């Protein structure tokens with residue numbers, strides 16, 4: 001059962017027009033199955049990571065963070081919520097999860113973090129969130145922002161991604177935006193081979209014992225990494241990869257309407 005589309009969904013309707021118009025036949029001269037590009041880590045020297053909850057940093061991009069730490073990049077991870085569990089965890093869980101977050105970062109080789117303490121499960125796209133994200137970026141002046149995805153199924157993740165998109169015109173230092181996948185696989189544009197640091201990623205996820213009692217995120221992450229590893233083209237090995245949507249600042253701003261339309265499509269189906 002589908003709800004009718006609102007009349008003012010111009011972006012959405014133009015997108016579907018493009019997808020289904022008879023004028024847009026398949027281009028058979030295009031590559032049969034183009035693979036995502038490899039992410040260029042060398043150009044990432046100051047990296048700010050936004051984690052909605054404790055564990056997202058390890059599940060979404062733990063391998064990438066371990067590699068960045070190894071190459072000497074300056075990495076700061078911002079935990080946006082308090083990690084209290086949105087009513088699903090006992091009192092005091094937030095403090096325990098924050099310690100697990102710090103321990104996971106230590107495993108990844110990162111000792112710079114900040115906590116914004118928004119309420120877990122109640123993150124809204126408003127001026128307070130946008131200002132907090134803006135202040136975080138301006139305090140660190142990263143060249144790269146790593147963030148949750150516009151398409152994530154979790155509302156907190158989408159709210160943070162949307163707020164970052166809204167204030168991105170004011171984030172002058174940032175030249176690259178990278179969205180990671182947690183609750184929804186992405187139409188990946190870029191890959192990182194994490195085979196050499198896979199055990200480090202698993203060890204970081206294993207620090208999140210509170211979360212692991214609620215779901216087997218370790219096995220799920222290992223499965224996703226092996227699936228993404230297929231795209232590395234190393235048959236017969238234990239290749240593991242992380243997948244991302246990586247865009248320049250201009251692409252990120254231009255694509256914003258596309259991403260918002262995609263999220264709207266998800267919400268309307």
Ligand SMILES: [Zn+2]
Nearest residue numbers: 052053056154
């Ligand atoms: Zn999360």
